[in-house]
Amino acid sequence: MRKLENSELDRKSIEDFKQSEKTPIILVLDDIRSLHNIGSVFRTADAFLIEKIYLCGITATPPNKEIHKTALGATETVAWEHRSNVLEVIENLKQENVTVLAIEQVETATFLQDFKIEKDKKYALIFGNEVYGVSQDAVALCDGCIEIPQLGTKHSLNISVSAGIVVWDLFRKMKWPK
DSSP, rough: OOOOOOSSOOOOOOOHHHHHHOEEEEEEESSSOHHHHHHHHHHHHHHHHHHEEEEETTTTSSSSSHHHHHHTTTTTTTTEEESSOOHHHHHHHHHHEEEEEESSSOTTTGGGGOOOOOOOOOOEEEETTTTTTOOHHHHHHEEEEOOOOOSSOOOOOOOOHHHHHHHHHHHHHHSSSS
């Protein structure tokens, strides 16, 4: 077994990425404090050809040296937009027939492994603040909530880890349905 060289990875150019068919997932980051978390989510979004990222509230925006450290150029490929009010973003997405889901622990959450993708639907995933999560007002506007099952003592994951887990799972279900 041999590690692949960078030249063997069939990486897209920025222009190829922008012209590629996107995965029908939109990410909404609300009040994310950590610049490294933001950059990491950009990198995940690039890896899975995510359609767009909304950066809401206090979430910092590119160009930013600290975001770039973890994004490694993904801010140049993934479409993004800053909006001050996450509630307006949720309402706008719903008007565009996007299914909006909070990634949060709530009474009626669907566990990630049980979530079923509906063909020809577009999904927006809301990720909240590192301490407070997705606000109750935002949860109330969403079409549903997905919870990542956790068995340890903490029952919380870093937002960039949560984004990676959920995006991978939905991408897999879209690309290779059973």
